[in-house]
Amino acid sequence: MDYEWVVVGGGIQGSTIAAFLVKNNKVSPDKLRIIDPHEMPLFKWTKSTERIGMKFLRSPFVHHLDVDPFSLRNYAVNHHRKKSEFYGVYKRPSLEIFNEHSQSLFQDLGLEASWHQGYVNGIDRENEMWCISTDSGERLEANNVVLALGINDQLNVPEWADSIKLGQNQLFHIFDDAANISKLRPPVAVIGGGITAAHSVIKLSALYPGQVTLIKRHPFRVCDFDSDPGWLGPKYQKSYLRIMDYSERREVIKKARNRGSLPSELFHKLKKLENNQTIKVVDGEISSAKEEENQEMILSVDTQEVKVHSVVFATGFRPSRPGGSWLEKAIEKFGLPCANCGYPIVSQSLEWCPHLYVTGPLAELEIGPIARNISGARQAAERIVRSV
Structure with missing residues (x-):
């Protein structure tokens, strides 16, 4: 038809x-x-x-x-x-x-x-x-x-995770259809620093209080929106559309997006959970992960080690x-x-x-x-x- x-x-x-x-x-x-x-x-x-x-x-x-x-x-x-x-x-x-x-x-x-x-x-x-x-x-x-x-x-998972062969449901991207967060083995690490990671940590902290660690590569980026409101109208759009070089447009898009950011109320919730020791927050880059015999994982984050049984990626697409x-x-x-x-x-x-x-x-x-x-x-x- x-x-x-x-x-x-x-x-x-x-x-x-x-x-x-x-x-x-x-x-x-x-x-x-x-x-x-x-x-x-x-x-x-x-x-x-x-x-x-x-x-x-x-x-x-x-x-x-x-x-x-x-x-x-x-x-x-x-x-x-x-x-x-x-x-x-x-x-x-x-x-x-x-x-x-x-x-x-x-x-x-x-x-x-x-x-x-x-x-x-x-x-x-x-x-x-x-x-x-x-x-x-x-x-x-x-x-x-x-x-x-x-x-x-198009789920984005860091390369260091390729070497881990964990038991089912213990290592996944939060948006993987097969993911089941109610069956995680604590302690749990959430990888990511943006709005998805924030939501995920807040939810997991209620399921596993004191057993959730947020690991992020950068300090919290607090922004109301994921790009400046000026992009909603002619304020920024007019000059953007005058750019004829598409590689330049791509660079403008990259710079304009507040990637890995979160609004202030989620930031304050996370801070409160951290102060109450309901969650831990670790800043740094994960360089490697190794699996122990008891299915425990040791994540090397800059100069420290974080031991967990489960990893949830909130690392975007x-x-x-x-x-x-x-x-x-x-x-x-x-x-x-x-x-x-x-x-x-x-x-x-x-x-x-x-x-x-x-x-x-x-x-x-x-x-x-x-x-x-x-x-x-x-x-x-x-x-x-x-x-x-």
């Missing part, structure tokens, strides 16, 4: 563009397909945020999946929700109300009818239509395609371009332009070539440092919708 639009990816990015297309009357749900490996929208987001025990989003209340910036606030008022659903001066929404609002939006727009579960493994062009193939042998044809691919499956080999083939076949870093060079409307659009990480050389965030998803959706 032919569709007007196919969105590849049903996370925050894909769900936002789908909602914007339907709400702006660019497509009806029956002429739209969202292809994703999971059974429901935002599956990975919901599982990951739940696993680390996130209570509030880092972004303010105007950043969500609906077109009207005040939609989430109105939803809270209409459903008589407490003011405590929004935290701090930026009124950051609770994870609970954000997820509830998102699911309500999908239902109101009838987007369940657009959902198509499957792994995309190819994209081709036939009879002036895009053909998307999945690993189960299906083929979907569409006039327009949006690639809303994330990097969530590898920055390589998402999509893997099937996207690589499409880039070669259709001569899709890429910068030296491998990421797409696209038009202002985020078109990579006619009727093939990108959002999320794939759009960051055009959107800038906020591309992977909810605010970036909204701006990308606005650009695409405005251009069609």
Whole structure:
């Protein structure tokens, strides 16, 4: 069957563009397909945020999946929700109300009818239509395609961990699907210094009080957001878009992102836990790890040793371009332009070539440092919708 639009990816990015297309009357749900490996929208987001025990989003209340910036606030008022659903001066929404609002939006727009579960493994062009193939042998044809691919499956694990052959569930990345934090053998080390590590440590300290050590390479970096709010509008975007050299744009993105940072309330929580001796905090680089006979691990952190039974990595994702080999083939076949870093060079409307659009990480050389965030998803959706 032919569709007007196919969105590849049903996370925050894909769900936002789908909602914007339907709400702006660019497509009806029956002429739209969202292809994703999971059974429901935002599956990975919901599982990951739940696993680390996130209570509030880092972004303010105007950043969500609906077109009207005040939609989430109105939803809270209409459903008589407490003011405590929004935290701090930026009124950051609770994870609970954000997820509830998102699911309500999908239902109101009838987007369940657009959902198509499957792994995309190819994209081709036939009879002036895009053909998307999945690993189960299906083929979907569409006039327009949006690639809303994330990097969530590109888990970053330090090289020193390769030599450790620990028992099952005792050494894993926090976002590994097979991870089970309730079955860890204490004492536990959490590796990382950013917001994910902070959430993970706070959650684990309740399960294993006095038995959790946070190991980080740098002092705490306390920032309200993961990039300066000036990146949300023309203040920084105007000068960014005047940069014609894409290698220079990549450097600007790297510098602008507050990598490995955390907001102040999490910093204060960690400090309190440390003062109460509920957690330990160790600064330094892990140079090696060796396994003892009793499955104890000795981590060499600069000049000291930390002995643990379990290690949880909160070390983020590898920055390589998402999509893997099937996207690589499409880039070669259709001569899709890429910068030296491998990421797409696209038009202002985020078109990579006619009727093939990108959002999320794939759009960051055009959107800038906020591309992977909810605010970036909204701006990308606005650009695409405005251009069609």
